[in-house]
Amino acid sequence: MKRFVIGDIHGGLKGLQQVLNRCHLQKEDKIIFLGDYVDGWSESDKVIDYLITLNNNQNCVFLKGNHDDLLLNYLKTKQFNNEWFHHGGESTIEAYHKINPETIQKHILFLETLQDYYIDEDDRLFIHAGFTNLKGVEFEYFKPLFYWDRTLWECALALNPNLNRDSVYYPNRLKLYHEIYIGHTPVTRIGKTVPYNVANIWNLDTGAAFKGPLTVLDIDSKEYWQSDPLHMLYPNERGRN
Numbered sequence: 559m560k561r562f563v564i565g566d567i568h569g570g571l572k573g574l575q576q577v578l579n580r581c582h583l584q585k586e587d588k589i590i591f592l593g594d595y596v597d598g599w600s601e602s603d604k605v606i607d608y609l610i611t612l613n614n615n616q617n618c619v620f621l622k623g624n625h626d627d628l629l630l631n632y633l634k635t636k637q638f639n640n641e642w643f644h645h646g647g648e649s650t651i652e653a654y655h656k657i658n659p660e661t662i663q664k665h666i667l668f669l670e671t672l673q674d675y676y677i678d679e680d681d682r683l684f685i686h687a688g689f690t691n692l693k694g695v696e697f698e699y700f701k702p703l704f705y706w707d708r709t710l711w712e713c714a715l716a717l718n719p720n721l722n723r724d725s726v727y728y729p730n731r732l733k734l735y736h737e738i739y740i741g742h743t744p745v746t747r748i749g750k751t752v753p754y755n756v757a758n759i760w761n762l763d764t765g766a767a768f769k770g771p772l773t774v775l776d777i778d779s780k781e782y783w784q785s786d787p788l789h790m791l792y793p794n795e796r797g798r799n
Contacts, residue, residue: 565762568598593623597646
């Protein structure tokens with residue numbers, strides 16, 4: 559059995575199907591999704607359909623991203639804020655205008671089952687964005703930080719690589735887990751298009767919402783596979799560009 563982790567999808571079903579084919583996913587394999595399944599490319603609703611079907615045949619873990627939480631709120635209330643609309647929500651709203659109430663209800667049930675985080679048997683933490691409590695995720699006071707926080711990643715990026723882990727100045731959050739896997743903040747912001755490792759954090763958001771590829775990583779070997787850049791798979795769309 560292999561264990562895979564996949565970064566932010568943002569409505570790019572073509573990229574998702576392509577990269578899962580390229581990593582040669584087998585029925586016995588486990589795959590952990592870091593969230594943000596929607597908002598960006600035009601197939602957000604189809605991504606959710608695909609994941610629901612995949613879960614029937616595959617060992618999957620689905621985490622909650624901030625965009626998934628925003629979509630859930632919209633589907634339940636039909637209300638949204640302009641910030642979400644202009645950061646990928648517009649294409650998602652358009653997609654959901656075309657599907658029936660029964661399917662929408664099924665998607666609501668799926669979104670309500672998304673996990674805030676997942677810790678495996680090897681003390682690896684999988685979380686969409688991050689956390690702030692120095693004791694760990696179980697002690698977080700404000701749960702939405704699990705899918706909104708950027709300070710964990712910024713902390714790792716700013717860390718002096720020569721600082722000894724035993725130093726009193728070494729960030730406690732980076733000592734709590736063997737490894738931490740996140741998405742949320744595209745590595746394209748620092749000029750990368752592949753999974754990027756700093757300290758014990760692996761960032762799997764390779765910018766699929768914009769002009770980057772979608773990435774799957776083998777958790778144990780660190781081998782990775784990528785789709786074509788999403789804007790090439792959806793040449794007539796703008797995504798979140």
